[in-house]
Amino acid sequence: MKALRSKQDHEDRPRKKMLLSSRANPPKPLKLAGPGLHVSLKSLLPSTPIPSPSLPSILPRHGKKPPKLNSRRLVRAILWLSVLIGVYYLATFAFASTSTSGGTRKPRLTGLTFLTSFGKTYEIVEALELPDHPTPLALADGEGKHHWTISIPSGLGFPLASSVYADICSQADEVARQVGGRGRRQNTRHGDYMQHDAHFLDVHEAQARHFLPRDRETGKDWDSAPQAAAEPNQPPSPGRAVCNKTLTYVLDATDAGLGSALLGMWLSYGLAEREGRSFFIDDTNFPYGNYSTFFVPPAPPACRLPPPSHRVPCPHQASHLVVSAATARWTFGAAFHEHHPQRDIYEMARSGFEALFKLRKEDDDYVRARAAKLRTGPGPTPAHGLENGLLGIHIRRGDRHPYEFAYQLGYLPPDRYLAVARRLVGQSERWKLMLASDDADMYDHIELPDTIRAQQRISLASKKSLGSGGLGWERGFFTDVFWSLGLPTHGPEQRRLGSPAPSRAKPNPNPNPHSSATQANDIQDYRTNPTKEALQLRELLGRAYLLDLAMLAQSDKVVCGVSSNACRILAVMLGWERAFENNDWTNVDGNHGWRALDY
Incomplete structure (x- = not known):
């Protein structure tokens, strides 16, 4: 009995067994009040098993097994990919072989960036092929190093249009800044005139590294055009070696004035001499005609020029530099004046004058004979065997106005020149x-008594002296008047060849004479392709200007206004000691000093 009670008490105690899952060992039925009534917890569970939130199934859903890797399909895909790659390389090699004749290797054009110009707005363009127009290029080699160069496609000839040279220099500044900022060396000072840009590749260097194509015109004597300007009666010498460094001054139609062309040419000669460059002159687009019409051509260098694609206007460190009036502000701008003191700049111009200012024989003989005649007579016999002294006065009118503030919109009064002259030499x-002037009325001006013409070989006739029906030279030299010389006064030619205005439009390299575009460009082409009558008038004006300068340079003293290029030229012709130490050169235009060019 005791044993039975113990067993019953043991069954009435709560069980301490832990349930790990509702699936394993389901609990026994609950015992309800009343005999024979039992309810199982299994009946309260759902019919579908509850998934475990932490133990994922080792089998995929729906009981499907993962597909096996098909090795045959993989091998087949790799074979097809290899065949496609092989065909691509074979096609590339075949194209390179057919496009490079004569053993020239096809360049690797890697990461090219060039600029296109629309007026004054420049657009950076990424490309894998060379552009078909001259432009700076930003380059990236296989090692990620950044460089830049100048690309001038072959076949464009020489020289290029002045607007093209100006665009190249404008774009080169932007490309140099872009490449210098991306490269490792970011401390490059582009404002320093002689600073060497480590990122710049000269044309021959870019060709050697296959960024630019090799020259197709191998063996051609490319200095034939400049040789025609410097040595017209001598055939070119193709056997000469190419110069290591050159500077070619291009006489272009950017500026109608002859004085600015002379100063730019003389400075370029002096700069080339200092930097060890061979100097060349190109007069293809010279608005006054041929260089030999006015001067004796200089002796040509012992070497010859490289192909045109190697001659670039910027940067200054290029081996073969092109300088013109269109690029003067890059070559002789603020950086040039900061690097070279004023005396050095003057000596450069003086060196160019001594080497290049050699008038043709008949004009030079006239200058010497007239200067000798004025020194000895006619007039009163010099006392005690002394010769007459000569004082030159140059008066610039036209479109060139003084620096002095009170006369910036007009001209200096003529009596100021005469007053300074009398103060220097008295009334003896x-x-x-x-007297020399671009205004023919100055020769008969009431405020300039007792003055004589500097030269009478080529004289400008005033409209007043020719009468009401004359077409004389009036009020000085004006650019628009110069460009309109010799134009027909009526008919379709006058409308087609009217007075041209400055333009940045690029000329068509392969013009069609029957196309409307070519006819529209005739206006700007007239500057460098004048009519026969216009060229004759331009030549007379140029010779008269040079004769005036040559005669005034024979003077003992000179009075002029420094705002005029002729006045600056006369200071160079006198020499530093006479002009500035002995004060034989006197400026009447305020307190402004001598300068070479306006920039």
Whole structure:
């Protein structure tokens, strides 16, 4: 009985067994009040098993097994990919072989960036092929190093249009800044005139590294055009070696004035001499005609020019540099004046004058004979065997106005020139006052008594002296008047060849004479392709200007306004000691000093 009670008590105690899952060992039925009534917890569970939130199934859903890797399909895909790659390389090699004749290797054009110009707006363009127009290129080699160069496609000839050279220099500044900022060396000072840009590749270097194609015109004597300007009667010498460094001054139609062309050419000669460059002159687009019409051509260098694609206007460190009036502000701008002191700049111009200012024989003989005649007579016999003194006066009118603020919109009064001249030499009769001016009315001006023409070989006739029906030269030299010389006064030619205005439009390299575009460009082409009558008038003006300068340079003293290029030229022709130490050169235009060019 005791044993039975113990067993019953043991069954009435709560069980301490832990249930790990509702699936394993389901609990026994609950015992309800009343005999024979039992309810199982299994009946309260759902019919579908509850998935475990932490133990994922080792089998995929729906009981499907993963597909096996098909090795045959993989091998087949790799074979097809290999065949496609092989065909691509074979096609590339075949194209390179057919496009490179004569053993020239096809360049690797890697990461090219060039600029296109629309007026004054430049657009950076990424490309894998060379552009078909001259432009700076930003380059990236296989090692990720950044460089830049100048690309001038072959076949464009030489020289290029002045607007093209100006665009190249404008774009080169932007490309140099872009490449210098991306490269490792970011401390490059582009404002320093002689600073070497480590990122720049000269044309021959870019060709050697296959960024630019090799020259197709191998063996051609490319200095034939400049040789025609410097040595017209001598055939070119193709056997000469190419110069290591050159500077070619291009006489272009950017500026109608002859004085600015002379100063730019003389400075370029002096700069080339200092930097060890061979100097060349190109007069293809010279608005006054041929260089030999006015000067004796200089002796050509012992070497010859490289192909045109190697001659670039910027940067200054290029081996073969092109300088013109269109690029003067890059070559002789603020950086040039900061690097070179004023005396050095003057000596460069003086060196160019001594080497290049050699008038043709008949004009030079006239200058010497007239200067000798004015020194000895006619007039009163010099006392005590002394010769007459010569004082030159140059008066610039036209479109060139003084620097002095009170006269910036007009001209200096003529009596100012005469007053300064009399202060220098007094009223002595042994001094002859020679006058040269671009305004023919100055020779008969009431405020300039006792003055004589500097030269009478080529004289400008005033409209007043020719009468009401004359077409004389009036009020000085004006650019628009110069460009309109010799134009027909009526008919379709006058409308087609009217007075041209400055333009940045690029000329068509392969013009069609029957196309409307070519006819529209005739206006700007007239500057460098004048009519026969216009060229004759331009030549007379140029010779008269040079004769005036040559005669005034024979003077003992010169009075002029420094705002005029002729006045600056006369200071160079006198020499530093005479002009500035002995004060034989006197400026009447305020307190401004001598300068070479306006920039």
